[in-house]
Amino acid sequence: MSVIADRLVHAGDASHKLSGAGVSIARLETRFLSGAEWDAAIADFDEVCQEQLHVFAATRWPSVQKEPMLFSLDGEVVGGALIMVQPLPLRVGHLAVAKWAPMLKDASRADAEAIRAGMIEAMIAEYADKRGQMLSVLPRASMDTHNRDYEHLEARGFKRGSELGFPNRYMVNLRLTDENQRKSLAQKWRYHLNKSEKAGLSFEHADPKSFPDFERLYEAMTDRKQFTDHSAYDTVSELVAIGVPELRPELFFVRHEGELVAGALIFKAGERAVYLYGATNDKALPLRAGYFLHWNVIRWLRDNTRANWYDLGGTDGFQGLHQFKKGMVGDAGVIRPVPPVANYASRPIAYLLGTAAFAARDALYQVRRVVDGLRNPKTRSTQTREDAE
Structure with missing residues (x-):
């Protein structure tokens, strides 16, 4: 029609x-x-x-x-x-x-x-x-x-x-040479990247058929951290199986001595690539696998897509995650609010009913956030830092 x-x-x-x-x-x-x-x-x-x-x-x-x-x-x-x-x-x-x-x-x-x-x-x-x-x-x-x-x-x-509640989005400029991208990084971020590159890590762009490996890593991570996942992770299997290749998220892994220690799913269509989900095991943090993973994802996106920006998403208020993403955005990227x-x-009645529905939803989300914090205060204080690094 x-x-x-x-x-x-x-x-x-x-x-x-x-x-x-x-x-x-x-x-x-x-x-x-x-x-x-x-x-x-x-x-x-x-x-x-x-x-x-x-x-x-x-x-x-x-x-x-x-x-x-x-x-x-x-x-x-x-x-x-x-x-x-x-x-x-x-x-x-x-x-x-x-x-x-x-x-x-x-x-x-x-x-x-x-x-x-x-x-x-x-x-x-x-x-x-x-x-x-x-x-x-x-x-x-x-x-x-x-x-x-x-x-x-x-x-x-x-x-x-x-x-x-935390509207800022962290955008990495993808159209830089390796040299200029490194110069853009915050000094501490660059230090950790250098350390990761000496840790014996390997980076791979994985086939969609390897998605079950990512699922196992993600499920083990959520079990380890014991936090309630309110994200849209249940959509990932459908996204990975989508019949339009251009819209299919890309899968990346980092291994150490053959063991899978970190992975990421990246939406790469259009002018703005987006970090969807990451997963790590308990060895990733001391190996600084997150730095190694994101650095190589940035380079892959630059060389294999038309995206100009890499959207790292938000922080949900976690200061450690803010520092990690801010350091990666560096001097050449931008931080902008949604x-x-x-x-x-x-019609006035439609506006009144609609705004009342949104107010009720926002109140419910706030209650859920408080409840999650009370259930797992220690876990929630560390989970996003581990995901990043």
Whole structure:
């Protein structure tokens, strides 16, 4: 089914902050795809990410309706957004949620800002205006000091919503020579890397068939640390088996005297590679295997992908992990926050119900975090440092 977005986006219109966008009008055609069609269609997007994959969302949120929207301009695919439509308690309404979306296929286009604004308009028209739902959009962290995507949403009438407790994301610049990358590293990080390179470690890019080895390492690590895993790790087996090779995470191992001591899964599609999961055994820390692993992952991503940045994720408030990632980001990388959720509703009741649902969810997450801390205070204080190093 195809529909033409009713809204026209005019470059230079102050309400959309499109000055310099390079186009006068962006008229977008919207198509809803099946899950398999969607994952294949976005494989070569500059801004593709694992949270926007249907195979990820179907496993992570099985009870939520997934609606992939693909946008075209003059017959050419230019972007898309996977919208998750979630029923509110007692079925009093629905939320439409877009995380790390909408995505651009070509972020370097002169009219990229106008296209992104046009996609937002189409989402508003479908979910807020037509269906009467609250639309919640969470843009990615920006490489710039200002998040223009979030600023546009605010200018368009979106309201500030939930915020991550620790929003910073740590981005390594992948487009450096080995020499310049080493110079960029913090002095202490470089010291530990030098030590690791003398410890007899070996690095390998593993075949997906070796994923069971990573699973055993990860499960042994979680058993050893005895912490409750609230992550999306249950999606990994589906991601590794995805039928679109470009979207399949890459698997890396570090061995010492033939023994597997560390591993990592990396999402490598698009302009921003992402560290998904790591696992270590109890020998990894004294061997400094994490330094050796990440250094070689950085070099592999530079030489084998088109990614410009390596997103190390956040820290969940752990100071040791902050120091580790900050040292790896070094002088050439950046640390940028994920912005708050931006909420929009055409009808007041939809906004009230939606914000109440988010408030309840945030309260539940806070309680869960406190309970986890009380259950395993010692374990939680050390777990992320071990994962990193």
